[in-house]
Amino acid sequence: MATEDIPLMNLGHTASSPQGPSHHGGESSQPLMASSATRASDRARRISTETPDMRGYSFPTNSISNAKYNAFTFLPMILIEQFKFFFNLYFLLVALSQIWQPLRIGYLSSYIVPLAFVLFVTMSKEAWDDWQRRRRDAQANSERYQLVNGSSIKAQDLRVGQIIQLHTNQRVPADLVVLKSSEHNGETFIRTDQLDGETDWKLRTACSLTQNMPLVSSHDIELEISPPEKSISTFWGTIDVGESGHSVPLSIDNTMWANTVVAAGSIEGIIVYTGKDTRMAMNTSKSRNKVGLLELEVNSISKILCFCVFLLSFVLVAGHGFGPKWYIDIFRYLILFSTIIPVSLRVNLDMAKTVYAYQIENDKNIPETIVRTSTIPEDLGRIDYLLTDKTGTITQNDMDLRKIHIGQMSYYGDSMEEVESFISSWNPRGTTYPGASRGQREVSKRVCDIVTCLAICHSVTPTDEGGYQAVSPDEIAIVKWNSEMGLELVKRDRKTLSIFHRASGHHLNYEILYLFPFNSDSKRMGIVVRDSATKDIWFYLKGADTVMAPLVEHNDWLEEEIGNMAREGLRTLVIGRRKLEEQEFDSFAKAYGEASLLMSNRDAEVANVVSKYLEHDIELLGITGVEDKLQHDIKPSLELLRNAGIKIWMLTGDKVETAQCVAISSRLVARGQYIHVVTKLDSIHAAHQHLDYLSQVPDACLLMDGQSLQFFQDNLPEFAQCVLQLPVVIACRCTPQQKADLTKMVKRSTGKRTCAIGDGGNDVSMIQAADVGVGIVGKEGHQASLAADFSVTQFCHLTKLLLWHGRNSYKRSAKLAQFVIHRGLIISVCQAVYSISSNFEPLALYTGWLMVAYATVYTMMPVFSLVTDHDVDEHLARMYPELYKELKDGRALSWKSYFIWVLVSVYQGSMIQGLSQIFVGLSQQLFKKMVMVGFTALIWTELAMVALEVVTWNKTMILCEVVTLGFYMGSIPFLGNYFDLAYARNPMAYGKAALILGIVIVPIWVARVIERRLKPPSYAKVQV
Template identity: 55%
Template structure:
């Protein structure tokens, strides 16, 4: 087969009109030919129908009276539709045998189900060609037979809509390389939240869903009503417009960025195969934009190509294995290629390790033209990225004879219909199961140097990537909720003050205004009490905090993904941490093995290497080692055999694949696997003398490190991959060896390794397993139990038969396959040994945990490891203080046991709790409230053998019970649910990938960065936002008090004091910058914050912004407002007028600037610029305020001394009280500064 050499670049290769598409769906026989000739239809001699209308065969019209234009899948092949048998017309398929609907091929040299493509019985090419000619001759006459009337066309359109409703919920059959009957979603990527038409309505709706925005909108609209008007409408519209513009503008910028990314992804070009009889090898390469890719398209992908849709991999060939251009088109391409390919899934599930993917043996060696004979049966779209069940079928012939009386389900070139006996009584060779190993989901990337062909089975919103992308829980910070409560109090204060003023005047006022109108006017006048800019200022502050975190060189790589909750970092009371990869490095190294009678670790591993070298020696070295071995004792020989068997099992039972790449011109071999544990084991076997030289889907080759010769060849019969549910993996291999001493192992073996909790019931009875796994766990090692079983020919044949049947099931496939494995394999395994893998602690974990504990944070460790390992890590990491008692709660199964355990824990409030997953499940089921009440009071809790669901349940339970801030930190995919359930989720970019990092609110690179994130950035963010909120509230309250004094002095006449631009300028240009500059303030430096973590502990009470501090600021505002307005009126000698207004407003501005200045603890240059610059800007703007001020009076000494006097009386008592309070009872940060 030669590679396709014709390339077209189009926006959409499917250019058929809607009418043509209807014809294609009605007559798939015509479909294949029309589509294959679509690109060549403009050539001279191309045949076109005389009648341009759409035509269908008569047989189709006979079915228009039924509910559907084509029969349902469930009725095909049953012979109940009145169609006659087509075997005589279509012919039989050479080589098929009658059976149970599958093709089974048995061979003498290899027992079991064989689906290897080189054994396929192929259809005679000449017969195929003759069939194609007959079909072509019939096609031209059929197309002239009938025209589709309008009512048929409408019925077809209605039916297609119904089909679309079910296409996302039912299993689907995808004909490879053909247009599909059912309509599926387009492959358009759309992450934009808005369209051009919906942007403004939706953003306005979102903004006005906030009460404050609605409130200020009503206030602004009230100025339209003449008897409610108290000034220019712009006075109230401009502040609201500024707030809305900032929020809406931010949404617009974010959506534009999303749209640009979407446009780039949708416009990316991909190579798609179209099938044509005129092409030399039956396939033509065209380029399609990603958005135009459809279900059934065959894509060609190469290294570093992004996968645009969910694919089933059909073929994969090494790029170096190029095809001879002169080869016959019917020859299987690259038959030498094994078919393995690797993909990167970090953008899908966050895991950085390469994943091995394989094409089905059924399709790997087909010619490109024969790919259109395939049909994929897949389940409904699902968001489970690690699961897939499907079936691949190969149609018996390329172009069967056409029978007008038979309604076919597939395209003309797609083989016989389901009525064909070849299909219903065919052989198992005609179909093969599909699993997750045969797929490449959208947004993964091809990582290996291969050319891969895959058929699209899910597009657009039905891809795994789109379905698994769910919006995370919207998180609201604790400070924001507290401010909302204070805002409600301000609303009540506004209404109360309005009613009081109306009541003081009397509800029958002399100005003839009804009392309710007067109340409304007062509500408008006092609207400044409720700060419209509060939410915008706090949002802007959060952006500043995120910038500080991102720019901090002390915690490089830290990313803020949720900018709405930085203040919560300063309020954490419970920290829930994963162990592996979070507290530990997730850099695995096999440190110890135990073979039943002896353990090896450290320098003793040299003895293991000697045993391996002896066992796998060849040639002259064999004679030397045999003589040496003969001199040893029988016991040592037995130990050597056990060591050899264990190392051999470890070298075979894994999912590791060696990959070669060029780095700086040198060939570098690395290991790829889904787990660091697997790589650690393979690196160990290499270190002791047995190297993994080569591995593909069919074989494993092992090499002796010392002799550089191949010593073991293993033919892979079956692999049972590791899952979090099974906690084990296994492999069936047929071993062969050229080493004379290993001839006895040339049998079929089942090897398995897994957690001791599951393997203890699978291996044969022994008296040392439990003790040794416990010993290793106490050393902090992760243990794996290894076993094996020899399979006879009959055992394997029976297993293979039942397992093959179970693997083809579309329902309960996994359960059925697991049951077969358990029946034949997973019992009475020979116990070979136990391995211990070390996972060292992360950098600075011990001081970090100690600092957090001193900061008042209670730490829980939730892990999937066993009790002994968790206990050891907790002690070594100083999670448990020295000398602290650890109370263990394990293996509780009965409700009575749980009650007794809780009674014991009530009297051990100073102890740490160590609980296993089984006992935790019992507590969460029967003693939920009692357990959490006791547990949250303990200094530390260690939960082991936890599932991801249990981790999330614990996080939610603590949040609900304590109402405190809970932080969860982890690095793996199994930590995502816990991270998302927390108030603050922190993900670590680790060896297990970026899934936790992407799902978290904050992403860090090391656990020790957490202390700075909380103790420094979290504390500063909370204290800064609290101070900022209080100043904004003070700014609105003080001007409202001035307004109240003015109305009282004016005999309760509800009119405004500061009107128009004075009002707008006060809340914006005259005070906004100095107040906002408080986000740069800090009370202590970083070194002091780390040295005295107790400063963080005091934030738990929320004293920085509480009801006490709020009402303190209310009293200050009331005092200063009364002084400023009352003294201004008194000293100037007028209740109203430009002179009084100039004194009052000037003092109001200076008072706010000086209040900001005296509250600053650590000055920043920007703060000085803001305060001085704002004062200068106000002075420069005075000449333009002649409509409000008496400018000549402001130039006199009389104005100056009045301003100074009013300002001093307003500020000095407040400042003096603050100094006295700090001296009498200084805050903690003042105390540590004095040390």
């Protein structure tokens, strides 16, 4: 069966059907066909209210537990998680080596304390987070609910088969089937924003067999339902009451899933799934532990450093000669040089990420931005590919009906007044234009027919506040337009719909017999209604042109007009109807009722019934064109990102023509840029021709539909290599899975960092597949926002997130990482020089407090203050987006920059220790004096190097430098165990340290000045 010929119900989420012999007031919704094939083999769940949870099945308890640890697993799991990192494992081995006396160097605490501090910070954070999870679990588990027998029970004690009462704004504690509603028609509403992210209320209906029972609990209710599954839009089953033997089908419309909230009225419901069997629990996955590219690069550098430690230790032992216990000397050297791999590096980088997250969330220019994954802010500064949704992302998802076409005529702009005139002059119960010509009457009738269809065929519900509730903003836009034209929706429930004709004052009342809601798979919606005045039965249908074209009667204008509207950037819907005779409808109702009661293959049978009885010979009424406005500042934002060297791909489920128009109007495609369109591709030869052409026009934009995309991916491996060279790619008619597959293809084929941005539930797969996922809080709900690493409110905020915060985060962390490594290298070089001077003996130069304080109170604040530095201001970062481009190659933390820092460290460490020994001496009696001069020069060097690295000074940096220097100088009188305090009071000691400082700093400063003059960095060029 061709895609266009798929019947309405074949892939639909829900559809309403009768419950029982009567065909009035349908309420049963059908599950996805995709799961039907497995149901025959699945074990259906049988539930009875007579003996709840006692029918031989093992149902889980309803206790919620989101905690990661318990009292017994906390410490082991934390230790396993932490020591799988190279840094921590290395320092654990170093610390443990100090237990053995022959390897002990200095105080044991100087090795244990830094590692313990790192572990303490991590464990404290994990313990706090887990306590918070337990606290939330306890609140949910202890919440009390009312059973229908009047007793109160905790949520965690609820069992399958029990009937509970819920009232407005109460959370649903478990998955249940609605038996009774406080509304006489059995309707109620729920909020599902905590389940699927959608903010619109959802209509739910009570089972028709139990709605009118005076006392539900007095009856023995039997249910046979589907086994637990993840899909929140799939449910099937039947219900029997007492010994009547009469059963009716159950559907998604009769359910309330756990963690939804009753929005209106009160209900009584029977619990069908508890605990881990609930839809909420089955769709809850562990948060992703993303690792940033910078962290992977630092890990690679640390492995090189580890190799250097082993090599240096071996060389020094060889210089001394391999004695009987040479292996002990190697281990002692490994311990002495352990500072080459700084234990504080990971802590510094993690703390920096926290600072970046705080800066992002408190940026007043991008309000309400949320950082949900704080481990990857540096990746924001290294994006090569941006994959974006269209509707609600590039456009506002703010809909206005702009145009209708009825075959002979199009109405838009000022001509909409003519449509309003037709509706005003229309007598719904009489003749249109009694004195008009035949041509006028024909046009007027067609206009009134399509407007009537639009007023009826939707799922919109008016609210008490005068607004509307609906899943789709398209439908709300059309209903509002109807009201402007003079046909106002005033009442809507499960069984009836009332429209007010403003000009005549008449109410047009319709009985809803069946409803087939719109969904992304069927791409259409239908409704069967009975006109209360004429008793005529009508089947109204609207949907995308690809699925409607095979269903409507033959015409010669549909395809052309669809293309015309799409080129104007309008979202199109094809509108049709079919009148049903009473006998024809009865045949359909009977067949549909029988198909709805099937326990296996129900979806396929229902789909066949709908296709056979309804979806054929549809009268084509016309087309609507709805405008989706562009996002605020979308044009300059896309241009900025393009100039920053980011290749942008737009992945949308919309039509080719609409996507092309939006791409041009939003300037996703540059002016004059060639757009190569590929649609309905089904030939290998043609596919090769397209790729050959694109390889010769590297500046072109490729625009393809979903069918062509799938054909390329299935048949041409070279497709990825070709399209990845293009600056812009647009894929239309994409499924959510295709969006995710394209994202993975880009990551796999290039190894570059990808960013995906979207606003709807259909963008979640793409967002999660990307290295960096950004969700927009849109009109389609919060699902994309909740699944993303970063949440924003507008697309234009992405430019600041990448070009400012991303660029700063990467440059700052790269500088911080290299500086922390330099800090460890320079003191290790001092140790190596001292060991060589001491006849290659593995003797410690700095021990105890000096080693602990060196990486903490004496240098940490100034070094960490580098995370507040910036090379250009925000204005220049936006004015010159090319500054972002140079970061994508990783130049800020490259092997070249790393080895430069190694050379600087070797030079400075050698000079500091060598000159200290020359100026003071190396004898045992002068050891403390030499340590005092050398260590002081070392601390001053670190502070001076921080000052050299700063581009833009701020108060925090100055304060950190001054306070740290003051603290060190003030602590010298308390370092009698390490320094000669009498010598420390001699100004000559500080003069020698200052001379050493000048020798190690001035050459570095001169080299920087010369380099900046001969080859200035990019940021310096734009500041001229």
